[in-house]
Amino acid sequence: MLGFRDPVADAIGLLRPRTVIGPNLRASGEWALRFDPFLHVRVGGLVRGTCWLILEGQEPVLLQEGDTFMLGNPPPYVLASTLDTSPRPAAPVWAGAEDGFVRIGPEAVEDLYLCVGHIAFDDRNATLLTDLLPPLVIVRAADPQGGRLGQLIDLLATEVGVVAAGGPLVQNHLAQILLVHMLRAHAAQTHRPTGWLGALNEDGIGAALRAVHADLAHSWTLKELAEISHMSRSAFAEAFKSHVGVPPLEYLIHWRMSLARDALARDILSIPELARATGYRSESAFSTAFRRVVGSSPAQFRHQARQSSRSTANGH
Incomplete structure (x- = not known):
């Protein structure tokens, strides 16, 4: 987990x-x-x-x-x-x-x-x-x-x-x-930063961000995140992109893949376990999303990370 x-x-x-x-x-x-x-x-x-x-x-x-x-x-x-x-x-x-x-x-x-x-x-x-x-x-x-x-x-x-x-x-x-x-x-400060850092100070958007991070294994929908923010779906999507820079579900996918890369590099979860932990109902759905964002399959990424770790350990 x-x-x-x-x-x-x-x-x-x-x-x-x-x-x-x-x-x-x-x-x-x-x-x-x-x-x-x-x-x-x-x-x-x-x-x-x-x-x-x-x-x-x-x-x-x-x-x-x-x-x-x-x-x-x-x-x-x-x-x-x-x-x-x-x-x-x-x-x-x-x-x-x-x-x-x-x-x-x-x-x-x-x-x-x-x-x-x-x-x-x-x-x-x-x-x-x-x-x-x-x-x-x-x-x-x-x-x-x-x-x-x-x-x-x-x-x-x-x-x-x-x-x-x-x-x-x-x-x-x-x-x-x-x-x-x-x-x-x-x-x-007065000139607030863009991205998730500045969005945390916005009540509605910040609440959605915290909900996502609190339960990333949940299959979040735009409707659920909008309800947490007390906005309509269209208003939430527009406000989220304005503050964070990307649409809400794109942010969710990229954050999931960032965590997946880290877990694969440290070899702490199997690929099926990682799929469930990041909110995907099947290993194939997770692998498809991972390949789209990262450019390689989870198995290829883990193999490359293991080879890199061995090279580092051997002083190469």
Whole structure:
């Protein structure tokens, strides 16, 4: 039986997030670092001080103490003490980290303390989240969720460089909690995101999404989902596509196939069991839907996943 809870928890669980916290930055004086593009998500916050975040193609943003930010598949960007400081590549500076910290400027003076982490996802399903995120989300210290996020950043900063039992586990869980709170804050901001993330804030559409995720084995119809949303079928279908970007039954099929790919890759269910768990009355109906969305049969996909796992285990 596949476990389902709510859209955010399901998506993050399916993404198999891998977190690397740090190195963190302690800096004084004038400095500027240029970072190359990277995949997936980076989260961070200012424990102390101020600095500029300059994302290619966007206006520079001044980050202040207590502010938290999230970068989603961002283009090149610069962190700097001032806008007129010439940036240097960050990679060699980051490579010189010691005990979880990079230091710029005199050690006796710490104008800035920046805590950062990188969250990488399973490539097969990463677009479930990254396609919904803008390059930059900022939650200010004074925002309604700012205080809670600031506390999480402080906790993460405390864990970096401390050799203690369970340290990596604590860092990973804190980073995932931070990610969820950043997603909530982003969804609540004035310019709401598209896709299922923004739709969760819509009473009717959100209720239908939560119902689907709570019981994916059910053979959902458009009529049932519309009734949950207290709308007519036509109004529900139009509103769902407007908020989520695809028709409701197409969303349902793609979500089922995302979970099916994950279960096949991890080899946790037989194909008949997986068909029942994802709402199909027969293995053939499930296989037809899977092939249409994924491009191969479930058996072929599982075989390829097993071969890939063996190659990885053998170091190839």
